[in-house]
Amino acid sequence: MEIIDLKKMLDKEVEPVCKLEGKLFLRETVKVFDDLLKDSDIINYYTYDIENNKISPVNIGKEKILLDFFQQSEVEGEDGFYYLTVKKQILINEYTLNSVNINTSEITSVFKFEMDTRFNNLLVEKLDVGEFLVFFKQEHQLTFEEFESFETSIESYGYEKAILYNINNGKNFEVEDKAFLRGLRSVFFKTTLKNEECVVYEENYLEPYDKQQIYNEVRRGRKSKKEQFFYRDSLKYLPLKKFISEIEGGYEKLSFVDMEIQGLDGYEFFSGVDKDNIYYEVNKFGKENSDAMIILNKESLEKKTIKLPSECEGDEIISSSDYSWNLDGKYKVIFRKSLISNKQLKVKEIINGNIDYNYEKKLGYPKECINSRYLITSTSREGPNTSIIDMETHKIQTHKKEHIVFDDYLVLF
Known part of the structure; x- marks a missing residue:
């Protein structure tokens, strides 16, 4: 084991984002105030070369960074670090996706896109060379009554829209499967299953604790007015080429395959992924010692169960x-x-x-x-x-x- 103490090397508050090819990518978030005393964040990046014990800044300019994400070869098949900036113009919001060269820290603008609405919550995934999928939604702060209500169906989960951008030919396609958008909270990634590139996503709407509370209410005879999909947890996959083809074809129902499904009486919760396996937790409410970690082999899709009694x-x-x-x-x-x-x-x-x-x-x-x-x-x-x-x-x-x-x-x- 080797200890790297960043506080001894840098007089800034930084957070490690990822380790790629012998380098740590570090993020510094700085609070600033404008003339109207509104606070916002400025993000700066640094790289730390582990072998040479050297920290270097990444020159990103002055654009506001909305999000960043990285891909690792063991999961997605390639290493990469990306960040998204947004620039407010008259009537138009211009977004730019940038990539950072891992070895040189050189920044390249990958592609730009414009939206007439400002979206502050986005999810980006690189699907293939020249193809990116971007999910969009507006932030909605729940009222206390909405959060506590057993009766009210809260329409704030998932994403409002998603667009597939092909940066080679300039074409883009909006995702028409609204159920897919509705059910996606945060888990969506590309990986290899059964020796084929696939996309994996988790459909869920509630935290396990909240779901169990509703389950207990229903068992006591109280009827919920929520639609049944609201209680669904599932982990799904679809071969990448088919996923892209169906989006380009305007399919209103993408042909995802379920790897795990839980209803109102239990939950499934994604826990991690690596080169060989996908990990997720399952449990059945009211059933003694049913909590378990499932290890799903990515090559065979066989499941190994580790009980958590x-x-x-x-x-x-x-x-x-x-x-x-x-x-x-x-x-x-x-x-x-x-x-x-x-x-x-x-x-x-x-x-x-x-x-x-x-x-x-x-x-x-x-x-x-x-x-x-x-x-x-x-x-x-x-x-x-x-x-x-x-x-x-x-x-x-x-x-x-x-x-x-x-x-x-x-x-x-």
């Missing part, structure tokens, strides 16, 4: 087990945490079974484990604190900083 151990002082996981990185872990005293936590790792360790509760909850030796914990009490527990020597380092793990690097910031 809720159980009590020992005497009365021990509470039920609780689970957390990190499945996106090199070292994948599912932690089972048990409180064994007022001051002690017991942690077991249940994918590989390589961790069975007790430590002081004040160090916070387990987040990652590097090389089956270094247990990384964190707590937000009295500001961010990251602790590194060497499970072989039992030595502990604590840093008053946040952290993120990329492969064998622990980055403090």
Whole structure:
């Protein structure tokens, strides 16, 4: 394990965004105020060359950055870092998608598009060479009554529209499948399934906790006026070429294939993706010990189930087990945490079974484990604190900083 302490290298508040080809991409968000005392964010980027221990700024100019995203070869098939800027003109909002060269930090304008309405919430995915899909929606702040209402159908989920842009021939096609747009919250990506490039998306409308509350209300006899689709959770895929062809053909129902479906009596929740697998949690309400992590093999689409039972151990002082996981990185872990005293936590790792360790509760909850030796914990009490527990020597380092793990690097910031 190698520790990279960004606070010792840069006198700015930066956040690591991703690690690509031996470099960390760092984001600095600066609050500024205009003449009307309205605050907005300015984003600056830096790269950190791990081998040369060098931080360099990325010259992005002065355009307002609306979002950024990256792609990694293990998931999408290629590495890339992109950001989207928006410039307000009379009656027109001009958006520009830019790419950053990973090796040189050179910026290239990929393509521009215009909208007569200002959309502040966008999702962008690179589908193929020269083809990008952009999702749009207006921000809607729910009132307390809307949020709490069991009766009211809240039409603020999903996206309002999506457009497929072909930057080679200048053509664009609007997505006509409104159910697809309605059900997409945040999970949409390109990856390889069964040796074929596909797009994967998760359809859901509610957080698991909110869904369980409605389920309990319905079981007690209270009728909901929401449409049935509102209770649907599903994970779907569609071959990429077919997806693009159907959008260009104006299909009102894209032919997605379900990999997992849950209704009102349970939930499915996406948890991560890597080179070999897709990870998601499933549970059935009212059914004992039905909570499980599903590992879906991307080549065969076969599913492996890891049970996440809720159980009590020992005497009365021990509470039920609780689970957390990190499945996106090199070292994948599912932690089972048990409180064994007022001051002690017991942690077991249940994918590989390589961790069975007790430590002081004040160090916070387990987040990652590097090389089956270094247990990384964190707590937000009295500001961010990251602790590194060497499970072989039992030595502990604590840093008053946040952290993120990329492969064998622990980055403090």
